Amino acid sequence: MAWVGGNRYLSMDEMKINAEYIMGYFLSKGWTKNAVAGMLGNMQTESTINPGIWQSMDAGNMSMGYGLVQWTPASKYINWANDNGKDYTHMDSQLARIDYEIDNGIQWISTGDYPLSFQEFRVSNETPEYLAQAFIRNYERPADQTQPNRSTQARYWFDNTTGEGGGGVGGSTPAFPTTAGLQITDTYGWRTNPVTGEYKFHAAIDIGGGGTTHPLYATQDGIVVFNGAVTNAGYGIRIQHTADPYFSQYIHLDNPSPIAEGTTVTKGQEIGTMGNGGNSTGIHLDFAIATRLDGFFTEEGTIDPEAYLQMMFGGGGDGGDGGEAEKKKKAVYHLLLADTLNGWKF
Secondary structure, three states: OOOOOOOOOOOHHHHHHHHHHHHHHHHOOOOOHHHHHHHHHHHHHHHOOOOOOEHHHOOOOOOOOEOOOOEOOHHHHHHHHHHOOOOOOOHHHHHHHHHHHHHHOOOOOOOOOOOOOHHHHHOOOOOHHHHHHHHHHHHHOOOOOOOOHHHHHHHHHHHHOOOOOOOOOOOOOOOOOOOOOOOEEEOOEEEEOOOOOOEEEEOOEEEEOOOOOOEEEOOOOEEEEEEEEOOOOOEEEEEEEOOOOOEEEEEEEOOOOOOOOOOEEOOOOEEEEOEOOOOOOOOEEEEEEEOOHHHOOOOOOEEOHHHHHHHHHOOOOOOOOOHHHHHHHHHHHHHHHOOOOOOOOO
16 A cells, blocks of 8 residues: 555554655655654654554544644644535645645744745755745644654654655556557657648657557546547547646547546546547547647647656557666656755746
């Protein structure tokens, strides 16, 4: 199991499972290990790093605390999760809530002793001990803020987690987006469009159907954020991943996906059928991975989906490691996707 939850206190072994998952998720989002450890030191006290625990085990009491950081009242978080089509008990939903708080400037209040914004906290290289105290004062704000043990716990998680087995990039190998073994018939990059003859950037890969339709699959757990007509491309579906920080797009469908917008999907779930919609020369899937929802069809907003699949899936449609040069290329893709190159983005 990728993570553990329930309305009970977790054991240390269970906390280690969840701490690894959380570390992996936030490292893939560009956090420093110091900052994640500082937050984990607080989560250990607040919830035993447990997304399923209610304050005082009082299940359903919406005026009390709930979840990893004990959002109080619980309704503050649970209503948000429900409104956004998320399972409030799920680990990824709670981590997404923290992302939301950073993006929208809520929950965190800087103090004179710890004058960091939430954005500054997440990329800070201060010690885990310092950042644990910043988190308790600026985010948790309990009545008793003199809790040095949270710093001791933060140091433990810094020393004893890697993030390699957690959520985010590297933590959840994606499913192939259609029938395994189908060939990638057109690659990512500049090309002459086979229909219009226009020389332009192709921010996707084409996976050919060999003259027949094939089912389409969600490459990651996620939420359907678009399902409808796409200009010159028939119908399409877009999914915001919860297992890594990206979005996936499937276009040239003949019909809309049967999965409604706002629906949660799981990795490998069938989400539609390959088609020949719009400007197309044959049955195929145009598959794209974007770093942001408005990045599809743009060079600066997408990443090579074949590289994404090769790095995580083991060869995209063809398999094979391609020798040492290919291995080195995949290692660079891994660094880029994991935001490991000290903030350098593609």
